Amino acid sequence: MTDMSEPYSQATGELLKIRGLSKAFPLTKGFLEQLHFEGGRLVRRRESVKAINGVDLDVKRGEALCVVGESGCGKSTVARVVMGLLEPTAGSIQYDGERIDNLPPERLLPYRRKMQMIFQNPYASLNPRLTVKQTLEEPMRFHNPGIGNGELKDKVRDVMDSVGVDPSWRDRFPHEFSGGQRQRISIARALMVDPEFIVADEPISALDVSIQAQVLNLMMDAMEQRALTYMFITHDLSVVEHFGTRVAVMYLGSLCELAPTRTLFETPRHPYTKALISAIPKLTQGRPGHIKLIGEVPTPINLPAGCFFHNRCVYADDRCKVEKPVLHTVDGGCRVACHGVQEGRVD
Amino acid sequence: MTRYWRLFKDSTLLYSFGRDKVAMASFSVLLLLVVLSFSSPLIAPFDPYDPAGIDIMDSDIPPSWQEEGDPRFTLGTDAQGRDMLSTMLYGTRISITIGLFAVLLQSVLGILLGLAAGYFGGRIDSFLMRLADIQLSFSTLMVAIVVLAVFQASFGTELYNDLAIFMLILVIGIAEWPQYARTVRASVLAEKKKEYVDAVRVIGLGSRRIMLRHILPNTLSPILVISTVQVANAIMSEAALSFLGLGMPVNKPSLGSLINSGFEYILSGSWWITAFPAIVLVILVLVINLLGDWLRDVLNPKLYKN
Numbered sequence: 001m002t003d004m005s006e007p008y009s010q011a012t013g014e015l016l017k018i019r020g021l022s023k024a025f026p027l028t029k030g031f032l033e034q035l036h037f038e039g040g041r042l043v044r045r046r047e048s049v050k051a052i053n054g055v056d057l058d059v060k061r062g063e064a065l066c067v068v069g070e071s072g073c074g075k076s077t078v079a080r081v082v083m084g085l086l087e088p089t090a091g092s093i094q095y096d097g098e099r100i101d102n103l104p105p106e107r108l109l110p111y112r113r114k115m116q117m118i119f120q121n122p123y124a125s126l127n128p129r130l131t132v133k134q135t136l137e138e139p140m141r142f143h144n145p146g147i148g149n150g151e152l153k154d155k156v157r158d159v160m161d162s163v164g165v166d167p168s169w170r171d172r173f174p175h176e177f178s179g180g181q182r183q184r185i186s187i188a189r190a191l192m193v194d195p196e197f198i199v200a201d202e203p204i205s206a207l208d209v210s211i212q213a214q215v216l217n218l219m220m221d222a223m224e225q226r227a228l229t230y231m232f233i234t235h236d237l238s239v240v241e242h243f244g245t246r247v248a249v250m251y252l253g254s255l256c257e258l259a260p261t262r263t264l265f266e267t268p269r270h271p272y273t274k275a276l277i278s279a280i281p282k283l284t285q286g287r288p289g290h291i292k293l294i295g296e297v298p299t300p301i302n303l304p305a306g307c308f309f310h311n312r313c314v315y316a317d318d319r320c321k322v323e324k325p326v327l328h329t330v331d332g333g334c335r336v337a338c339h340g341v342q343e344g345r346v347d
Numbered sequence: 348m349t350r351y352w353r354l355f356k357d358s359t360l361l362y363s364f365g366r367d368k369v370a371m372a373s374f375s376v377l378l379l380l381v382v383l384s385f386s387s388p389l390i391a392p393f394d395p396y397d398p399a400g401i402d403i404m405d406s407d408i409p410p411s412w413q414e415e416g417d418p419r420f421t422l423g424t425d426a427q428g429r430d431m432l433s434t435m436l437y438g439t440r441i442s443i444t445i446g447l448f449a450v451l452l453q454s455v456l457g458i459l460l461g462l463a464a465g466y467f468g469g470r471i472d473s474f475l476m477r478l479a480d481i482q483l484s485f486s487t488l489m490v491a492i493v494v495l496a497v498f499q500a501s502f503g504t505e506l507y508n509d510l511a512i513f514m515l516i517l518v519i520g521i522a523e524w525p526q527y528a529r530t531v532r533a534s535v536l537a538e539k540k541k542e543y544v545d546a547v548r549v550i551g552l553g554s555r556r557i558m559l560r561h562i563l564p565n566t567l568s569p570i571l572v573i574s575t576v577q578v579a580n581a582i583m584s585e586a587a588l589s590f591l592g593l594g595m596p597v598n599k600p601s602l603g604s605l606i607n608s609g610f611e612y613i614l615s616g617s618w619w620i621t622a623f624p625a626i627v628l629v630i631l632v633l634v635i636n637l638l639g640d641w642l643r644d645v646l647n648p649k650l651y652k653n
Contacts, residue, residue: 112551
């Protein structure tokens with residue numbers, strides 16, 4: 001974890017480097033919607049939802065980086081921007097040392113083979129009109145135009161085998177499968193092009209608890225066998241503990257803590273992370289020591305000044321209200337964005 | 348192919364068809380009309396397109412069951428001495444052909460523009476949809492009347508009579524594309540947000556392939572429903588235009604121009620020239636609309652009927 005102290009270094013272990021990434025979704029689309037009367041004058045004002053605000057994040061080769069946070073904190077937006085499904089408003093994304101966020105679609109194709117995505121809802125992520133075979137063959141055929149039918153058939157069989165779906169079901173349609181099976185097929189589609197990096201956007205949150213463990217194990221097996229790197233978006237902290245090597249905690253579109261999994265769960269530094277960890281249900285006697293946060297998450301349309309968390313934080317002082325904290329490294333390979341931690345006000 | 352056959356055989360479509368008497372009856376009537384009219388050169392007792400086979404002395408003969416009827420002409424003859432039954436068979440064929448091809452043209456135009464508007468959004472969407480709004484603000488008949496009248500006036504009636512069927516298909520087809528474009532756009536807007544579209548975008552497929560291979564097949568059910576209604580509408584539009592004298596010429600009559608040509612004689616007692624084609628037209632449009640209603644109910648997942 002020593003390279004974390006030099007975030008801008010060209011460390012070889014970093015597969016993905018996200019710098020200053022921001023994404024804002026405009027709310028007022030038409031010109032007429034942007035005009036307002038204020039104090040007797042006509043002014044033009046554009047409003048937007050700031051989904052992510054200046055996120056710096058590295059994904060190292062071979063790790064499973066978990067991104068956690070509550071609903072609406074921008075974790076899915078990070079995943080979509082990284083995969084090129086959304087265009088960032090500001091910032092850069094580097095994959096293997098190469099900037100990919102501003103590439104035209106045809107130059108992005110080599111990276112499409114290396115980066116794949118697994119989606120949240122297995123009932124929507126498979127085209128209902130295509131058979132399993134057609135769904136799986138498509139990425140392979142697209143990226144290898146000259147591939148022979150026999151080779152393709154072997155590949156489909158191998159991948160279906162490896163995700164635990166009987167290859168003889170390849171002529172069936174998605175509606176003939178259960179949610180867990182569909183998610184396996186969805187994973188198989190991502191694995192068809194032999195990627196090295198997979199972004200998983202809450203891949204198990206739509207599944208039954210008993211199936212969640214199976215799919216999670218499948219993803220871990222695939223990681224071991226294929227030397228995959230994961231960016232795993234989730235809100236389920238027990239999954240993080242089981243799966244992640246490092247955890248990034250997000251709040252209101254910015255990163256508040258980045259730490260190795262065990263360190264984060266044992267000694268959370270950021271006040272928000274402390275509250276988050278304390279909210280995990282435990283089987284202990286007596287009253288659990290929940291940290292109760294007061295108030296609501298501020299609206300991402302009008303972001304608060306200073307630290308985004310200051311209005312709910314028990315440690316907040318005057319500095320927190322005006323100055324936005326940046327990530328700084330503390331001992332144990334953690335990076336925390338908190339004035340209180342930096343000044344030693346937070347225990 | 349067996350896979351798709353199996354899918355079709357197990358589908359709710361076939362199941363519901365087998366239980367819906369109205370749908371079955373409508374379908375049989377429609378099938379009967381289509382088969383009879385398209386085999387008209389084989390089964391019609393006379394050829395109404397052959398001037399040599401028409402005798403003006405046979406004109407205005409009432410149906411054969413009436414007193415002055417002639418056993419040769421089951422449904423009587425029109426003012427030119429053509430056998431009504433044969434003329435109607437040929438006319439139904441023309442009406443159905445115009446209906447089908449006009450809808451084909453509408454759907455191709457409407458589906459492509461609707462797909463583009465829905466998928467790309469933004470300015471393309473605004474432009475195409477405003478274009479559709481403008482098109483919809485003129486009624487189909489008005490556009491058709493203006494275009495056909497101008498064509499007839501500038502190129503002469505003779506050329507018009509030769510090209511009438513193509514002109515009708517073209518005019519009705521172009522005038523009604525917004526119906527398709529709007530429906531398709533609405534379904535595309537819903538489909539493109541689904542994750543399977545994101546998944547193929549992550550694979551790197553181009554927008555044309557995503558639109559045609561992934562989104563279009565999932566918007567087929569509303570397209571199917573409006574197609575049935577639109578065929579009926581196109582047949583009606585053609586009949587209305589022919590009735591106004593802007594449709595098929597007298598020597599190649601469609602159902603509409605037959606109704607029109609008989610209208611002049613209805614007060615002098617020759618009711619059959621107008622009545623029989625009118626009955627066929629009403630039945631044809633009615634069964635297509637009934638089938639469309641049934642299809643809409645079956646393909647709407649929110650309407651589960653026993």
